[in-house]
Amino acid sequence: MADEAIRVKVVCRVRPLNEKERASGDASIVNFPSPSCVALGQRMYTYDHVFQPVSTQVEVYTTSARPLVKDVLSGYNATIFAYGQTASGKTHTMEVYADHSLYRTVCSV
Numbered sequence: 001m002a003d004e005a006i007r008v009k010v011v012c013r014v015r016p017l018n019e020k021e022r023a024s025g026d027a028s029i030v031n032f033p034s035p036s037c038v039a040l041g042q043r044m045y046t047y048d049h050v051f052q053p054v055s056t057q058v059e060v061y062t063t064s065a066r067p068l069v070k071d072v073l074s075g076y077n078a079t080i081f082a083y084g085q086t087a088s089g090k091t092h093t094m095e096v097y098a099d100h101s102l103y104r105t106v107c108s109v
């Protein structure tokens with residue numbers, strides 16, 4: 001199927017370990033064998049794109065949401081939703097404008 005005909009895209013964002021997790025000595029078991037792949041031990045999961053813990057809000061917005069904003073402004077419908085277990089970073093990813101460069105990016109679409 002041609003890429004433009006694929007109407008649903010799934011991206012995965014892996015958040016960094018938080019302070020509490022680091023303080024308890026937790027270690028990440030997630031590996032990134034390719035830009036679209038997450039590995040948990042022997043299990044591999046493939047997505048349209050994978051954002052590693054170092055990814056920024058700007059990177060996530062630019063890759064995932066910005067094209068849809070353009071489509072919506074052209075009169076098309078689009079939906080973005082976040083799915084994941086509690087504290088996995090859904091709110092952070094959807095709502096946190098942590099730096100001013102993102103705001104500029106949003107404003108300039």
Ligand SMILES: Nc1ncnc2c1ncn2[C@@H]1O[C@H](COP(=O)(O)OP(=O)(O)OP(=O)(O)O)[C@@H](O)[C@H]1O
Nearest residue numbers: 014015016018084085086087088089090091092093
């Ligand atoms: N990419 C990230 N970089 C830094 N901190 C993050 C990131 N993603 C999430 N966090 C932090 O992890 C914590 C949990 O994130 P968040 O509240 O977004 O999770 P959630 O999936 O919305 O949780 P819930 O389902 O319980 O509402 C927050 O303190 C948030 O600031």
